[in-house]
Amino acid sequence: MTEALSSSPRVESDAREPEFPMSRGRCPFDPPPELERRLHDEPVSRVRIWDGSEPWLFTRYEDVRALLRDSRVSADSDLPGYPPQSPGVAARRKRAKAFISMDDPDHASQRRMLTADFMVKKVERLRPHIQKIVDELIDDMLAGPKPADLVQAFALPLPSLVICELLGVPYEDRELFHRLSKVLISQEATPQQSLDAIEELLAYLSRLVEQKLKDPGDDVLSRLATEQVAAGTMTADDVAAMGQLLLVAGHETTANMIALGTVALLEHPDQLDLVRDGDPALIANAVEELLRYLTIVHTGRRRVALEDLEVAGQQIRKGDGLIAASDVANRDAEAFPDPDKLDVTRKARHHVAFGYGVHQCLGQPLARVELQVVYSTLYRRIPTLKVAAPLAELDFKNDMLVYGVHSLPVTW
Numbered sequence: 001m002t003e004a005l006s007s008s009p010r011v012e013s014d015a016r017e018p019e020f021p022m023s024r025g026r027c028p029f030d031p032p033p034e035l036e037r038r039l040h041d042e043p044v045s046r047v048r049i050w051d052g053s054e055p056w057l058f059t060r061y062e063d064v065r066a067l068l069r070d071s072r073v074s075a076d077s078d079l080p081g082y083p084p085q086s087p088g089v090a091a092r093r094k095r096a097k098a099f100i101s102m103d104d105p106d107h108a109s110q111r112r113m114l115t116a117d118f119m120v121k122k123v124e125r126l127r128p129h130i131q132k133i134v135d136e137l138i139d140d141m142l143a144g145p146k147p148a149d150l151v152q153a154f155a156l157p158l159p160s161l162v163i164c165e166l167l168g169v170p171y172e173d174r175e176l177f178h179r180l181s182k183v184l185i186s187q188e189a190t191p192q193q194s195l196d197a198i199e200e201l202l203a204y205l206s207r208l209v210e211q212k213l214k215d216p217g218d219d220v221l222s223r224l225a226t227e228q229v230a231a232g233t234m235t236a237d238d239v240a241a242m243g244q245l246l247l248v249a250g251h252e253t254t255a256n257m258i259a260l261g262t263v264a265l266l267e268h269p270d271q272l273d274l275v276r277d278g279d280p281a282l283i284a285n286a287v288e289e290l291l292r293y294l295t296i297v298h299t300g301r302r303r304v305a306l307e308d309l310e311v312a313g314q315q316i317r318k319g320d321g322l323i324a325a326s327d328v329a330n331r332d333a334e335a336f337p338d339p340d341k342l343d344v345t346r347k348a349r350h351h352v353a354f355g356y357g358v359h360q361c362l363g364q365p366l367a368r369v370e371l372q373v374v375y376s377t378l379y380r381r382i383p384t385l386k387v388a389a390p391l392a393e394l395d396f397k398n399d400m401l402v403y404g405v406h407s408l409p410v411t412w
Contacts, residue, residue, distance in 0.1 A: 020047035020057065020323065021187075021299050028396050029264055029294060030340065035059060035328040044314040047323065051090075055083040055321030056314065057300070061332035061352070063312045064301075064324040069357035070311075073303045073322060077101040082304040083321035085401055086187045088194035096198050098245035100359055107358065110242060113228070114362060117166065117220050123365040126162070130373045133161055138381050142412075147388035150408040154378070155258035156251065159370055163250030166366075167243060168212060168219025169205075176204065181248045185401040187299070198244070205240035205247070220246070250363055253296065254370050256397070256404025261290045261375065263394065263405065264342060266387055271344050276379040278344075283376045286344035287368055290375075292351035293342050295327035296403040301355055326352045384412045 022032035030036070038045055039059040046054045058064050067073060077084060077093045078101075084090035093101055099110035116122065141153045148154075156178070164171040183189050183197035209225050213236075216222035221243055228234035265272040275286050300323035307318045316322070330351050331339040354361035361367070379385060387394070388409040395406040 020049050024396075024398065028391070028394070029260075029267075029342075031295075031298070031325075031328040031331060035325060036331065039328050039332060044312050049083055049321075050086060051084075053081075053083060053321055055081075055302075055323050056316060057323045057325055058311065059325045059328045059332075060312065061329040061335035064326060064329040064352055065356045067303065067311055067322060067324050068301060068352070068355060068359070070309070072306050072309050074103050074306050075101055075107070075303055075359055076103050077302075079304050079319075081319040081321050083302050083323060085299045085302065086189070087191050088183075088186065088189035089401070091191035092184060092194040092198040095195055096202055096241045096244060098241060100245065104358065111362060113224065114220070114242070114246070118363050118365055120365045123369050126366075127369055127373065130158075130162060130370055131377070133158055134373050134377050135381075138378065142382070147409040147411040150262060150410045151255065151259050151405065152407070155262075155408070156255045158258065158374065159251040159254035162366070162370060163247060166220055166250070167246060168217050168221040169208065169243075169247060173204070177201065177247055178251075181252055184248055185252055186399060187401060188399050201244050201247075202237065202240045205243045206236045209236040209239045209243070246363070249361075250366070252402050253363075254367050256296050256402050257290070257294065257367070257371055258374050259408045260294050260296060260404045261371070262378070262385075262410075263387060263391070263408065264290065264294060265375075265379070266385070267391065268342050271342055272379060274344050275375055276383065278376070280372070280376070282344065283372050284368075285347070286375055287371045288348040288351060289342065289344050289346050290371075291353040292330045292336065292346075292348040294403070295330045295351075295353045297353065297355075297401070298327045298403040299401055300325045300327075301359075324352075326355070382412045385410055386412065 022034045024030065025033045038057065043060040043063060045057055047057045048054050058067050076082065077097065084093065099107050137154050137157055141148050144153065160174050161171055180197045180201045183193055209221055209229065212222040212225040213229060216226050221239065224239045224242065229236055229239060265275060274282065278286065303322040303324065305316045305318055305320045305322060309316050330336065330353060333339050335350065336348065354364045388411040394408065397404045397406060
């Protein structure tokens with residue numbers, strides 16, 4: 001299949017076409033103004049990315065969903081024409097390709113190995129334990145100095161602890177995988193920096209898998225080791241490649257939603273009041289609305305056309321790169337009336353923050369439970385919580401594949 005694909009001729013660069021990703025405007029919660037303009041005026045258009053190629057950008061909600069569920073479109077990052085997010089991402093995916101960058105049947109085969117670990121019923125059984133972790137972290141933060149960095153004191157430790165326990169990764173090794181994760185999700189990391197980081201993380205996880213072969217526990221890596229590696233269907237390196245995806249995505253995404261969601265709610269005190277006093281149904285609603293409103297995976301879902309096709313009236317050629325801009329699609333008024341308003345009572349479960357189609361986020365049930373517990377607890381237990389710096393002085397993660405804040409000074 002790879003040999004049969006060829007990219008369509010590259011369109012000559014136009015000075016009017018901005019580079020993608022685009023710069024945000026004054027409001028750090030909103031998509032870039034140029035993206036919003038394209039949503040209304042040019043819903044399907046060419047953009048220029050870091051390697052000089054010009055993939056198609058899709059901005060409307062229905063077009064994004066149509067693209068992400070189309071079997072004529074591939075997530076295979078090895079195919080010619082696929083538009084990687086950065087040089088570093090391109091390099092590390094060549095070294096360690098996770099199942100989210102594969103097509104079926106390989107994608108489905110690996111995903112099925114993990115489906116049971118993230119089923120809603122199983123994740124729900126973790127809710128009391130997650131609640132206990134949240135309360136203990138809040139206790140520690142309240143007992144410590146003010147201001148505190150909410151990222152380091154709370155937002156990062158919570159999902160790190162949970163994903164470590166689920167995978168069977170020692171939490172005491174968190175400094176290692178936190179450091180390496182920052183490189184792996186950086187848009188500014190060089191190919192060599194990314195390769196060094198993925199090699200170090202894979203070596204660490206491979207050693208861990210080998211240990212679990214000898215002394216398995218009740219965790220995901222132990223199960224994969226005993227079921228797959230011992231049977232010869234996968235190597236320890238194969239399991240490590242799956243593990244690094246789950247480990248990095250399992251803490252980075254939720255950590256950023258906790259911190260950025262807190263900033264957004266503190267900037268919208270009427271919505272914060274509703275969340276603070278909300279019942280479980282309102283909290284669940286608020287989680288979906290914040291996922292829609294913030295859409296922290298902000299560099300687009302990347303794909304490549306396997307054959308000639310038409311989307312939204314636009315002719316796409318086999319081998320053309322494609323970017324589904326889920327952040328601005330979640331601000332499409334056709335799907336979400338008054339989309340730029342944060343409204344935690346809105347029914348927003350149909351958002352595309354977790355993607356759409358066969359490649360939608362495997363860990364979304366876990367993320368939902370973690371966020372529901374956080375949003376129902378943090379602001380109730382610390383009702384006077386506030387950001388200890390002006391909004392304009394916060395260091396937002398425009399340089400990362402996952403949007404958020406690098407640090408969040410808070411006081412109470």
